[in-house]
Amino acid sequence: MAEPAGLLPGDPRARLAMALILAFGFAAVGQVGTVPALLALALILALVAGQPARLLRGLRGPLVLAAAFVLILPLVSGATVLWQAGPLRLRAEGLEAGLLIAGRLLAIVTVTLTLLATLPAHRLAAALRGLGSPALLADLLLLTLRYLDEVRGEILRARLARRLRGGGAGWRDLPGHGAMLALALIRSQRRAENIWAAMRLRGHAAGLAVPPPPLGASDRAGIAVAAGLAGLLLLMDRVA
Amino acid sequence: MHLPDGLLPVGMAAAGYAGSAALLGLSLNRIARLPDPGAAMPRAAMLTAVFFAVSSIAVPVPPTTVHPMLVGLMGVLLGWFAVPAILVGLFLQAVLFGHGGLTTLGLNGLILASPALIAWVVWRALAPRAPTVAAVIAGSGAAALALALFVTLVLLGLPADVDGAAERAALGVFVFAHLPLVLAEGILVAVVLRVLARVEPGLLPDG
Amino acid sequence: MRALLQTVGLAVAWPGQPPVLSGLDLALGPGERVGLVGPNGSGKSTLLLSLAGVLPAAAGAVHLGGAPVRAGVFNPAVGLVFQHAEDQLFCPTLADDVAFGPRNLGLAGAALEARVAEALTVCGLSELGERPVHRLSGGEKRRACIAGVLAMRPRLMLLDEPSAALDLRSRRRLIRLLAGLDQTLMVASHDLDLILELCPRVILIDAGRIRADGPAREILGDAALMAAHGQEVPPALARSRVAGWPRERAIAGGAA
Known part of the structure; x- marks a missing residue:
């Protein structure tokens, strides 16, 4: 049942916790200057997890959406005109907003796909149960x-x-x-x-979700690393 | 038609989680008061499987394809179970396919679950007198409400200084493109409920 | 011999409908293997559901080991293997599914694992524990259902059409598996050859009543009785009694 997960922790609870911490951390990024760091972090995570082909397949839709934000927002939002051709005006604020939204979107989807989509789905139910849902x-x-x-x-x-x-x-x-x-x-x-x-x-008292074993050291470490990275990223974002 | 990750400020996403959690708590509380909540769970799961299977099967509407939402029907048939069912479906879509969003799960839950519950209330109030009208209103109304919530949240998420004319144009296109879907949802709910009333009235809530 | 299962004047009805079964008196001894035959709609499945305590008795009662079987009360002493395997395999993996019942009996840890492994081994599935149930073949699914019930160590096992839609090899494996069990068995089936092979005793029901109850070879071989209830004498019996029967009948039976 163990799937090729590279260096990632195998416990579904740890994966879900890491994904939520990182996703919310990424979503909180507010400066376009942090976007490269954001994407770099997501890329490293994807490399650690392996399976790039699968990730790219999952990213097709989000990539189209991200491109749409980057292409459309500069045309319709902002005051500082960067470039003009006839009625088309590219504006700086719109471009910034577009890049920020696209960067957050791609980074969060990458985290979801690498940490969660690689697990057998039924283990996610055990994770939910283990995290107190x-x-x-x-x-x-x-x-x-x-x-x-x-x-x-x-x-x-x-x-x-x-x-x-x-x-x-x-x-x-x-x-x-x-x-x-x-x-x-x-x-x-x-x-x-x-x-x-x-x-x-056959009795149904215990419910269907199998009670998970206690978290291992690598699971705890994974959650701690995720929290540290998210914190670091937000610090960069606020200071910049 | 889900809010994607990254679009909205993180505060709204967190508030969405809080709102969905509150709604879930309320519905679980009401479900626990049902005469036999255990028996209702497999039924809710099977219907959830049907709803998500159907909404993953595209119906060609030239020049594109449309996925039925079935929000109103879920509300009418599942009642309070519609809230956990919708959250389960959204979680699966977000996690397995990266479709929808992990951070926006709460907001997407509210966008779909509140129209479902409202459709249920409306249907229960109107169905004894005019079942077909009630079904169309529940189906089309819930779809329209979900779309309206979606648009509102997207507008809140976009930069404040978006060009007014462009915004109105985009909104117009969006409404026009989704009008057939809204109408279709109403007809679909009316047909489904009529078939159920004829061949399996036990499946309808309250009778 | 003290009966393990006994019904007295049992009548069963689905809610809001006239009784499907009525006036049923039957007794099963410990370790007995009984075949339940009868046409479609005769009440075989309903009887099994009622013996398992899923459907309440509209009249009369079911006793198991001297104690009444009450509908809706969890009773691990009776195991029911459903007609459709899909309905019974509701957990994600085979091992999860087999563990479901014992876990509800309070087993955990090594004891639970041992119980699951034992049931899987008996059913020839020990290699497949981690496989998702929807990836099992038809024959494996059928044995998986039996493993899930066996893992609870029931005293009485009720099987509804266990050989339906199985290929010859899966069917043979199933017969060997069932023949090796110590449990009291009641097998409802249209597969009369399977019943003949597995069950020394047969109960014939039709239109909700017991029409015959006795040794399998006598009942299944009684052409007039079988024909009266829409059944045919299985070829194996027809051939062995060819002297006493018109030749055409045996051939007709064989071709059916």
């Missing part, structure tokens, strides 16, 4: 995860079956989609009754 939330997460792929497969098969028998596709057949959704809900409701019976027959 309500049992119902962790159980809901586990059961949803368990059946998400199956339900998705069922719905896609139902859609295919409709198409094969001449059903319309896309928005023109909204009522058809509604009926399909309703039937998926009914099937799921029936299945939920069976699952509940199965859970009850």
Whole structure:
């Protein structure tokens, strides 16, 4: 079950805590001058974690969004004109805001993808539970995860079956989609009754999330390092 | 249609977490008072799986594709369970796909969960008299409300000195682009609730 | 022989509907293996759900080891293996799922691990503990369900269509697994060959009532009785009794 995580701590609670500390630290950066440090930190984290291909795949959407901020904000925001061509005016304040938003976005998504997306999803439920979130939330997460792929497969098969028998596709057949959704809900409701019976027959007092073992030294160190880095970054940001 | 990381000041993100936590606390408290909260959990999980499976399946609406939000329907069918269900879904999307945001999880939770709860209240008030109208209002209303909250928060997050004309133009495009989605959500909810009432009335809350 | 499981005048109904089963008297001795046969909708699954305490008795009672089985009360002495494996495997990995029941019985640490390992070994799954349940094959899923129930060390195991949708090899493995268990078994199935191989005794139910209860070979081999309840004599029995039966019947049975 151990995944190639490089030097990162393996305990999902430590990963989640580190991700939250770093993400909020990054989100608190307010000076465009800190952005290079921010991106460098995210890059180092990504290198430590390995798996660059996977990270790049996950970053595709955020990169487009970040580019949009950098390209659009200078055109619509700020007073100091940097460059003008016809009606287009590039402005300094907008560019600064765009770079800041894009930098924070990319750094935070990188942290999320390297620290969390590399874990098997069900261990995140154990992490949530271990960090003190309500049992119902962790159980809901586990059961949803368990059946998400199956339900998705069922719905896609139902859609295919409709198409094969001449059903319309896309928005023109909204009522058809509604009926399909309703039937998926009914099937799921029936299945939920069976699952509940199965859970009850084997007792359900302890909940579904497995209680995690105590945090190890590398886990504590990871959290401490994350907190230190976030603190350092914010100090730089405030002093600059 | 999620608030991305990095856009909003960190204070708003933290406030979003606090708001979502409060809403979650309230709903867990109400769920604990249900006659059989244990039995309701697998049901909520299965419906959550359906909602997230469906909202991950794109419906082609030329020239783009639209993901149904189903916020209103979640509210009507899940009631208080809509709040943990929505948070669970957002957490999965943020963590597994980097879609949405980790720091904005709280705000995104509020954007979706509050319209869901309002849709539930509205539907319960209107459904006995006019079920179809109630369903359309719950579906379209919740979608419109979620979009309005989203736009409001984005505007709060953008630099204060954004060009007014550009802002209005962007807003216009956004509203126009999402109008079909809002209408579709209403129709979808009406159809789903009508089918359920016909073949499986037990699935509808309160009857 | 003192009965392990006993029902007296049992009637079962789904909420708000007329009874699916009524007037059921049956007794199972410890270690007995009983096949439950009958057409679709005859009440086999309902009976199992009621014996397991999922559905309440509308009339009569179920006793296990002398104590009444009360619906809705956790009773680790009865294990039910559901018809659809997906409904029963609700935990992320196989080991988690097998551990679910024993953990609810209060086991933890090494004792829990030992219990899980034992159940996985009996079911031939010891290599697959860390595998996510949705990655298991159909036959593995079926045995995983049995492992999850066995890990609670029940005295009575109820199995609903255990061989449905299994290929020949998985089915053979399942039969070997079940034949090796010490538990009292009740197996509801349309797979009459499996029942013949596994269960010395058969109960035939139809339209919610017990129509026959006795040695498997007698009941499954009684062409008139079986035909009256929409069943066919399994080929193995039809062939062995070919002298006493019209040749066509045996062939028809074999081709079915």
